[in-house]
Amino acid sequence: MASPKVAVVGAGVIGLSTALCIKETCPSCSVTVLSDQFSPNTTSDVAAGMLIPYTYPDTPIHRQKQWFKETFAYLFAISNSAEASEAGIHLVSGWQVFKSTPKEELPFWSDIVLGFRAMSEAELLKFPRHQFGQAFTTLKCDCPPYLLWLQKRLKATGTQMYTRKVADLWELHGEYDIVVNCAGMGAHQLVGDKQLFPVRGQVLKVHAPWVKHFIRDGDGLTYIYPGIHRVTLGGTREEGSWSLTPDTGTTREIFDRCCSLEPSLQGAQYIEVKVGLRPSRHCVRVQREVLSQGGLKLPVVHNYGHGAGGFSVHRGTANEAAHLVGECISALQGSSSRAKL
Amino acid sequence: MRVAVIGAGVIGLSSALCIHEQFHGLVPSLELEVYADHFTPHTTSDGAAGLWQPYLSDHGNLQETLWNKETFDYLLGHLHSPEAKEMGLYLISGYNLFTEPVPDPSWKNIVLGFRNLTPKELELFPGYSYGWFNTAMMLEGRSYLPWLTNRLTQRGVKFFHKKVESFQELFSQGVDVVLNCSGMRAGALQPDPELQPGRGQIIKVLAPWVKHFIITHNLNSGIYNSPYIIPGREFTVLGGIYQHGNWSEENSAKDHNSIWDSCCRLLPPLQKAKIVGEWSGLRPARRSVRLERESFRLGNLQGEVIHNYGHGGFGITIHRGCAMAAARLFGRILQEKQQPGTPPGPRL
Numbered sequence: 001m002a003s004p005k006v007a008v009v010g011a012g013v014i015g016l017s018t019a020l021c022i023k024e025t026c027p028s029c030s031v032t033v034l035s036d037q038f039s040p041n042t043t044s045d046v047a048a049g050m051l052i053p054y055t056y057p058d059t060p061i062h063r064q065k066q067w068f069k070e071t072f073a074y075l076f077a078i079s080n081s082a083e084a085s086e087a088g089i090h091l092v093s094g095w096q097v098f099k100s101t102p103k104e105e106l107p108f109w110s111d112i113v114l115g116f117r118a119m120s121e122a123e124l125l126k127f128p129r130h131q132f133g134q135a136f137t138t139l140k141c142d143c144p145p146y147l148l149w150l151q152k153r154l155k156a157t158g159t160q161m162y163t164r165k166v167a168d169l170w171e172l173h174g175e176y177d178i179v180v181n182c183a184g185m186g187a188h189q190l191v192g193d194k195q196l197f198p199v200r201g202q203v204l205k206v207h208a209p210w211v212k213h214f215i216r217d218g219d220g221l222t223y224i225y226p227g228i229h230r231v232t233l234g235g236t237r238e239e240g241s242w243s244l245t246p247d248t249g250t251t252r253e254i255f256d257r258c259c260s261l262e263p264s265l266q267g268a269q270y271i272e273v274k275v276g277l278r279p280s281r282h283c284v285r286v287q288r289e290v291l292s293q294g295g296l297k298l299p300v301v302h303n304y305g306h307g308a309g310g311f312s313v314h315r316g317t318a319n320e321a322a323h324l325v326g327e328c329i330s331a332l333q334g335s336s337s338r339a340k341l
Numbered sequence: 342m343r344v345a346v347i348g349a350g351v352i353g354l355s356s357a358l359c360i361h362e363q364f365h366g367l368v369p370s371l372e373l374e375v376y377a378d379h380f381t382p383h384t385t386s387d388g389a390a391g392l393w394q395p396y397l398s399d400h401g402n403l404q405e406t407l408w409n410k411e412t413f414d415y416l417l418g419h420l421h422s423p424e425a426k427e428m429g430l431y432l433i434s435g436y437n438l439f440t441e442p443v444p445d446p447s448w449k450n451i452v453l454g455f456r457n458l459t460p461k462e463l464e465l466f467p468g469y470s471y472g473w474f475n476t477a478m479m480l481e482g483r484s485y486l487p488w489l490t491n492r493l494t495q496r497g498v499k500f501f502h503k504k505v506e507s508f509q510e511l512f513s514q515g516v517d518v519v520l521n522c523s524g525m526r527a528g529a530l531q532p533d534p535e536l537q538p539g540r541g542q543i544i545k546v547l548a549p550w551v552k553h554f555i556i557t558h559n560l561n562s563g564i565y566n567s568p569y570i571i572p573g574r575e576f577t578v579l580g581g582i583y584q585h586g587n588w589s590e591e592n593s594a595k596d597h598n599s600i601w602d603s604c605c606r607l608l609p610p611l612q613k614a615k616i617v618g619e620w621s622g623l624r625p626a627r628r629s630v631r632l633e634r635e636s637f638r639l640g641n642l643q644g645e646v647i648h649n650y651g652h653g654g655f656g657i658t659i660h661r662g663c664a665m666a667a668a669r670l671f672g673r674i675l676q677e678k679q680q681p682g683t684p685p686g687p688r689l
Binding site: 083093117123228267 | 420425426431432434453454456458459462465476479548550552574575608609610612614
C-alpha cells in the first residue's frame, strides 16, 4: 500500500489533532478531514480549552495521566515559541477552590501542571466561602485560534478538508482505506454508541481584561477562564440535555455564581452566550475496529467520547489513535501482500 | 488653614486625599489645593506600568518596607470593592528571574503565595537558573490618578495648572502648609543632590495572551536594567532601562532596540506583538524617600513644608504608606498650631 488513504471524520480539536498526528507519523498517508462543522462552529469552539483534566471513571488513571502529560508537553513547547499567539496557546495561573477539603488533595495531574501547591491562608481570604484551595499554572488553548492553527498546519502537509456530513462510515468505503472516527457527539448517530451521552454546557464569553487568573470551583460547575480576548464564565453540566439553545435564566445564574467568586466581573462587558454538548462517556473510546458488511471490510479507528476533558488529553489520544492507524496500515499491507501470493 | 500640594502624580494626589479624609472634619477651615504643571495622563505615574513590587532589597530601610506593606494591604482591601475597576486595581501573578540564587526579598511575606520557581518553570526562561513566583497587584496610574482626582474634586479640593517656582511663592499667597510632592523636579524648589533621575523607557505592545509579569534581574547592571514584561488591561509594557543621571525624556532608538530584542528573547511570542506606543520617563531616584517636615521662615513669611518625594521606581508600590505618614506629619503641625483661646480639639 503505497499511499494509504485515511479519512478523519470530525474537525473539532480531536479530529484536527488526530489528522495532524497521523500525517506526522505516516507522511506518505493521504489524510482528508471530513466534517459537517468546522471552526468556529464546533463544540471545541465553545470550550475554554483549559488544561485541567477531567477524570474518566473507567479509563485507567495511568493512561489518562500519560495522555495529559503528552498534551501538556506538546502545548508547553508551542506556548514559548513565536507561534504561540497564532496558535492561541498561553500560560495562565490561578486557583481551584473547594467549599470543603476534598478527599483527594493531590490530583493525578498535580505534578504535570506547573508550581502546584496548596493555597496559603492569606490567599484563601479572597474566597470567604471556600476552605481549601490549590494554586497552579497551566495552559489554555483558545479557540478558534488553536483550531485554525491546526487547520493551517494540516493544509501545509497537503491535507484536504471538506464540509461533508457523513451519515454512515460505510459511505467512505472504497474512497478511503481507513476511517478515523473523531465525530464527538456525532458518534451517537454515526456508530450508534449508546454509551455516549451529551452533557450540556452553557458558558458566557465576556470582556474583562483585568482578570489575569483562572478561578475554578472544585465542584466543576463554576469557573472563570481568561483567554486572549475574552474570559469564559461557566457553567452547567446537564446530563442528557441535547439543547443547543442558550437559556437566559441560566445566563443570569452563571454570571451571579462567577461574580461571587470574582466580584470585579460585575464590570464585565460584551457578554456572549454559547452552548456546547460535551460528548461524554465513562471512558474515552480510543480503539481499533474492523467493520464488516457483506464480505467487505472497513478498518476504523475510534477517537471520541472525551466529554469535559477533550483539550486536556487531545494530543495524547491523537498520538494513540495515530498509532492505531499505523497498525491498521500494517494489517492492510500484511493482508495485501498475502493476497499477492 | 490653607494647604497646597505641589505635584499631581500618585504621591501628590494620594497625600492630598489622605489629608482631606482625615482632617476635613476636624479642621472646618481646611482648604486644600493641588498645584501642578502636569496632570494625568502626562505625569510620571501615568507612564509606569503600575505593578506593585518594591526593589529587591530595602537596604535596611525598614520604614520603607512598612510603607510598602501598608500600601499592599490597603490595595488588597479594595480589590473586591466596586471601585476596583475604576481605580485600575487587580491581582496579577508572575515571575522574577535571576542567573544565580539570591536572598529572599523584604516583601516575600507581604505578597501572596511567594515561592521559588520549580525546574520545569525555569525551562521557560533559558539563561535564568533561579527565580520567584508570587501574586501581587497592578494599580494602573492612568486609571488611579483620575480616580483620585474625582475623589478630591468631590471633596471640594481645587486644582491649579501652574508651575510653582518656590515655596515662598505659596507662603506669600497665604498658604500655611505646603506638601512637596514634586517628584523629579523637587530639586528646582530646593536643591537636593541626592535626587537624581533614573531614566526609563518602555514600549507598549498588544499582547493580550500574556497573563503574567516577567521581571529579570542582572545583579551587575542594577535594578530595571534587565528586560521586564508587565501585562496591563489594554496593553503590555516592555521595559528594562534604568539610566542614572540621564535627564532626557526623549525616546532613544538604541534603548528601543535593546528593550525589543531582550524582551523577545525572554518571551519569543512577543515577536508577533503589535507596538502601539513608546514612552520615556524619569524615576525620581534617591537613596531613601524624603518624607519629613521643614519649617520655613523668611522675614515675616513663615510656613511648614512636608516633603514627600524621591520614590524612584516604586512610587505606586509605596504611595499609600507615604501618604499616611505625610498626613501624620500634618496632624502634628495642626497640634502645634492650635491657637490659644479656642476650645481644644481632639488630640491628634
